[in-house]
Amino acid sequence: MADDLRLYFLECGSLKTQVQYIKMNQGLGDPYEIPVPFFLITHPRGNVLFDGGNALEVARDARAHWGVVVDAYEPVMSEDDFVVNQLQRLDIDPASVRYVVQSHLHLDHSGAIGHFPNAEYVVQRRELEYAYTPDWFQKTAYIRPDFDKDVRWLFLDGPNDDGYDLFGDGTIKTLFTPGHAPGHTSLVVTLEGEGPMMLTADACYTMDHYEEKALPGLIHSAADVAYSVRKIHREVDRLGATVVTGHDPDAWPKFKKAPEYYS
Numbered sequence: 001m002a003d004d005l006r007l008y009f010l011e012c013g014s015l016k017t018q019v020q021y022i023k024m025n026q027g028l029g030d031p032y033e034i035p036v037p038f039f040l041i042t043h044p045r046g047n048v049l050f051d052g053g054n055a056l057e058v059a060r061d062a063r064a065h066w067g068v069v070v071d072a073y074e075p076v077m078s079e080d081d082f083v084v085n086q087l088q089r090l091d092i093d094p095a096s097v098r099y100v101v102q103s104h105l106h107l108d109h110s111g112a113i114g115h116f117p118n119a120e121y122v123v124q125r126r127e128l129e130y131a132y133t134p135d136w137f138q139k140t141a142y143i144r145p146d147f148d149k150d151v152r153w154l155f156l157d158g159p160n161d162d163g164y165d166l167f168g169d170g171t172i173k174t175l176f177t178p179g180h181a182p183g184h185t186s187l188v189v190t191l192e193g194e195g196p197m198m199l200t201a202d203a204c205y206t207m208d209h210y211e212e213k214a215l216p217g218l219i220h221s222a223a224d225v226a227y228s229v230r231k232i233h234r235e236v237d238r239l240g241a242t243v244v245t246g247h248d249p250d251a252w253p254k255f256k257k258a259p260e261y262y263s
């Protein structure tokens with residue numbers, strides 16, 4: 001295990017979908033395949049995951065685990081893509097993971113929950129509440145067996161708990177970015193060499209979303225999405241950060257992937 005600060009980009013397969021499910025009201029019926037990213041950060045005081053891709057069950061029988069939503073988002077995933085198996089190939093022991101930060105609890109982000117015995121699971125309290133009681137139009141995006149687990153949650157409490165500094169040293173900080181989901185959180189990782197990296201997660205699916213040319217096809221509040229994208233811009237400008245979008249088939253291939261890393 002590395003004892004310096006490193007950021008690894010990982011991918012839990014892809015989703016075969018259509019443009020309108022990613023970019024609202026655009027490209028109706030056009031096929032679109034998007035990566036399912038998650039991230040590992042090694043820190044001197046413990047390893048951190050930012051999301052965990054899909055649950056292992058998805059590799060075995062996606063329709064049994066996800067239900068009808070596979071008609072809109074068809075996962076391409078093998079058991080090797082499961083977060084625990086990918087970390088094993090990097091020699092990362094599940095017991096060494098100290099925090100799992102959840103951007104939100106949608107089905108393609110919640111695969112790590114419950115698999116790291118010493119971890120605290122960092123999530124917006126309102127996101128977990130909403131995951132149990134979603135509106136009808138978000139119901140298929142939350143898979144209760146993924147998050148209804150006896151784990152140690154570390155709750156962030158909405159706008160009043162923004163900018164949570166994981167280790168108190170400024171290297172890993174949350175940014176509250178609701179809209180796509182009500183308790184959505186982005187993450188800023190400040191590396192010694194690369195400088196700040198803004199991991200937007202689904203606050204910006206792609207650079208089109210970052211550039212205010214698209215709303216996500218799946219949304220909780222359009223106004224909050226717009227507000228959060230502006231907020232990310234302000235932080236990116238202030239910090240001089242590199243933007244890493246959440247499901248971007250054009251930008252994602254340009255980044256180094258594990259076992260390579262940024263530091």
Ligand SMILES: [Zn+2]
Nearest residue numbers: 104106180202
């Ligand atoms: Zn999502």
